[in-house]
Amino acid sequence: MNSIVFGLLAVLSLYAFFKLAKVKASSKQLNRNNRINRFGDKNSDNIIEGESEEVVEDNDDK
Amino acid sequence: MSKHAAINRFGRSANPAFTKNFTSSFDSIPISERMTLDGAVNKTGILLGLCFAGAFVGWNIPVLAIPSAIIGLILALVTIFRSPSKAGSTAPLYALVQGIFLGGITLMFESQFDGIAIQAIGLTFGILASLLVCYKSGLILPTENFRLMLGAAIGGIMILYLINFVMSFFGSTLSFLTSNSLMSIGFSFAIIAVASFTLVLDFDFIEEGAEKGMPKYMEWYGAFSLMVTLIWLYLEILRLLAKIRSR
Numbered sequence: 001m002n003s004i005v006f007g008l009l010a011v012l013s014l015y016a017f018f019k020l021a022k023v024k025a026s027s028k029q030l031n032r033n034n035r036i037n038r039f040g041d042k043n044s045d046n047i048i049e050g051e052s053e054e055v056v057e058d059n060d061d062k
Numbered sequence: 063m064s065k066h067a068a069i070n071r072f073g074r075s076a077n078p079a080f081t082k083n084f085t086s087s088f089d090s091i092p093i094s095e096r097m098t099l100d101g102a103v104n105k106t107g108i109l110l111g112l113c114f115a116g117a118f119v120g121w122n123i124p125v126l127a128i129p130s131a132i133i134g135l136i137l138a139l140v141t142i143f144r145s146p147s148k149a150g151s152t153a154p155l156y157a158l159v160q161g162i163f164l165g166g167i168t169l170m171f172e173s174q175f176d177g178i179a180i181q182a183i184g185l186t187f188g189i190l191a192s193l194l195v196c197y198k199s200g201l202i203l204p205t206e207n208f209r210l211m212l213g214a215a216i217g218g219i220m221i222l223y224l225i226n227f228v229m230s231f232f233g234s235t236l237s238f239l240t241s242n243s244l245m246s247i248g249f250s251f252a253i254i255a256v257a258s259f260t261l262v263l264d265f266d267f268i269e270e271g272a273e274k275g276m277p278k279y280m281e282w283y284g285a286f287s288l289m290v291t292l293i294w295l296y297l298e299i300l301r302l303l304a305k306i307r308s309r
Contacts, residue, residue: 003177006184013187014110020194021103025269028200036206036266039274 096275097284102268105285109157113289116161117168127166134160141286149282156286160293171300175307182300186292189258197265204266212263215256242305250302257295264288 024030120127137156141149168179196202226236238245268284 003180006180009184010180010187013184013191016191017187017194018103018107020191020198021106021265021268022100023198024099025198025265026200029197029203030269030273032203034203034205036204036209036263036270038267038270039276 097271097280099272101281102284109289112157113161116158117165120162120165124166130159130162146283147279153282153286186296242308254298260291
């Protein structure tokens with residue numbers, strides 16, 4: 001009986017894994033700003049491309 | 063003075079390390095050669111299949127367990143530190159030899175505690191599925207601090223394993239790792255918790271890799287990292303069940 005219960009648990013869990021793992025994670029998981037950034041942000045633009053803006057406090061220096 | 067004064071004075075850098083094309087070099091990879099969730103999951107299935115096949119061999123020829131463990135360790139180190147891009151060839155081999163090791167070690171436990179193998183398998187896959195649900199639903203949100211804490215915990219556990227391994231040559235062991243005392247059982251629970259949360263990092267690695275269009279070989283690497291954690295989790299569950307049943 002014990003073996004049947006744990007065997008069923010293994011089969012059902014594997015089925016759930018293969019079904020669910022192919023689904024994209026929820027927006028709560030993906031759309032947050034404290035995610036781990038392992039590969040860098042490919043969409044980020046850098047200052048050298050000239051797309052950043054001057055910060056306001058710079059005006060004080062003039 | 064403007065914060066962009068250096069750029070205004072000297073112009074833009076020609077250093078390729080600072081150009082947009084370099085930072086987003088993965089954009090140049092054709093879509094068909096990018097990592098996908100489906101691909102990583104299918105490869106995890108292949109590795110699990112190979113692991114079960116290896117376990118069948120190890121169960122029937124248990125003398126192969128120790129050589130397989132050593133070969134598996136070497137393959138894991140090669141995959142992690144030398145050539146993640148070759149994970150497509152090293153990961154299946156790793157799964158196969160680790161399967162042989164697990165088959166042999168499981169037979170050893172099973173001969174002492176009847177039915178322990180199926181309990182450990184059921185609990186391992188149960189934890190895998192439930193943590194996947196927690197991750198996909200956003201119930202557990204891995205952050206950089208989460209990763210650092212897990213890294214520190216895994217490092218501490220590995221040092222303890224190493225000390226225990228060295229001590230075993232002198233006929234002694236760390237009792238809270240190996241005995242069946244309540245403290246040892248509690249410690250096993252803590253290790254299983256760390257191994258389980260490591261699965262969340264593996265899910266996040268695969269999700270992020272697919273999202274950012276990493277190269278195809280990262281599917282194998284993601285599946286490999288999931289296998290490493292699953293094998294560790296299975297062994298710890300096996301040890302915990304053995305400790306509980308030997309009391």
